[in-house]
Amino acid sequence: AKDPVRVLVTGAAGQIGYALVPMIARGVMLGADQPVILHMLDIPPAAEALSGVKMELVDAAFPLLKGVVATTDVVEACKGVNIAVMVGGFPRKEGMERKDVMSKNVSIYKSQASALEAHAAANCKVLVVANPANTNALILKEFAPSIPEKNITCLTRLDHNRALGQVSERLSVQISDVKNVIIWGNHSSTQYPDVTHATVKTSAGEKTVRELVADDAWLNGEFISTVQQRGAAIIKARKFSSALSAASSACDHIRDWVVGTPEGTWVSMGVYSDGSYDVPAGLIYSFPVTCKNGEWSIVQGLSIDDFSRNKLNKTAEELSEEKALAYSCLA
Numbered sequence: 001a002k003d004p005v006r007v008l009v010t011g012a013a014g015q016i017g018y019a020l021v022p023m024i025a026r027g028v029m030l031g032a033d034q035p036v037i038l039h040m041l042d043i044p045p046a047a048e049a050l051s052g053v054k055m056e057l058v059d060a061a062f063p064l065l066k067g068v069v070a071t072t073d074v075v076e077a078c079k080g081v082n083i084a085v086m087v088g089g090f091p092r093k094e095g096m097e098r099k100d101v102m103s104k105n106v107s108i109y110k111s112q113a114s115a116l117e118a119h120a121a122a123n124c125k126v127l128v129v130a131n132p133a134n135t136n137a138l139i140l141k142e143f144a145p146s147i148p149e150k151n152i153t154c155l156t157r158l159d160h161n162r163a164l165g166q167v168s169e170r171l172s173v174q175i176s177d178v179k180n181v182i183i184w185g186n187h188s189s190t191q192y193p194d195v196t197h198a199t200v201k202t203s204a205g206e207k208t209v210r211e212l213v214a215d216d217a218w219l220n221g222e223f224i225s226t227v228q229q230r231g232a233a234i235i236k237a238r239k240f241s242s243a244l245s246a247a248s249s250a251c252d253h254i255r256d257w258v259v260g261t262p263e264g265t266w267v268s269m270g271v272y273s274d275g276s277y278d279v280p281a282g283l284i285y286s287f288p289v290t291c292k293n294g295e296w297s298i299v300q301g302l303s304i305d306d307f308s309r310n311k312l313n314k315t316a317e318e319l320s321e322e323k324a325l326a327y328s329c330l331a
């Protein structure tokens, strides 16, 4: 039998946490033969709710779940973890300035970076979900210098999956037959959902999404804005932000990273830019990646037309501004 893997979920008493921990305990993230020990962190005002989540995990009698640590102590939470899913953060409240929200999250991610660096297992893989996800991940990277930068990522897989969903609905095809959309840039409304290289498996062989949709106005307009604004649409409909889809996509992100992407398929991940596609180095930016042997690599050599170039630049500019704002909060 395999040794259990320790998975940390911060913000575990929140909405996404509540959807995510049972998925992890059922093997959705790491596989049906991989035992897990869940580490759940939240803050003292949520401690009682967190203890309730722990009770439910016990009650659900998950065969793969070999232990649960539920705590408000960040050191205890980080001890020996192999995977860290950072969902906890400070939400933007009405009337708050961007800078105030950034400042709260910078201080959270700075201190949690230090705790992970000091106490997590060597080679711990980190996925930041909490917003501003890319910049929180960047702060985590800066303050955990001994964690390899390739181990620190942020979630744009939900946006990627949303793009697959829109294409599959528009063409009335199975979602599993659509692949290789790309989310470039920030997990925000400046992200660029790109179908230039996306394909669909049909009974007549593989076709490009562009030839099948045959409506560039839709692909360059409504498709992009629907994916960009999908989070807001969910809030409007549900009165709460996306939770089950965020949790499921977080599982997809980690599973593909650990197990590998299928041959010929890429996925979107927010990773530390090395300057690929002329994206400024030193930002956490969403790229198309393939994964093998537990490591991602950016897909190289894709053609970028002028329309796309503009959009890649625009979201990079926003991330550079966020980075500057984050640093101004540190000063």
Ligand code: NAI
Binding pocket: 010, 011, 012, 013, 014, 015, 016, 017, 041, 042, 043, 046, 087, 088, 089, 090, 091, 108, 128, 129, 130, 131, 132, 133, 155, 156, 158, 159, 187, 241, 242, 243, 246
């Ligand atoms: P929520 O408010 O229901 O839960 C957040 C939890 O984090 C709360 O239980 C809170 O007590 C906890 N928390 C706050 N500060 C903490 C700290 N310092 N350490 C540990 N825990 C802390 O929010 P929800 O809906 O679960 O969303 C969580 C985050 O994920 C938000 O920042 C949201 O914007 C983001 N998000 C990101 C998505 C993505 O695709 N990257 C998609 C959807 C949401």
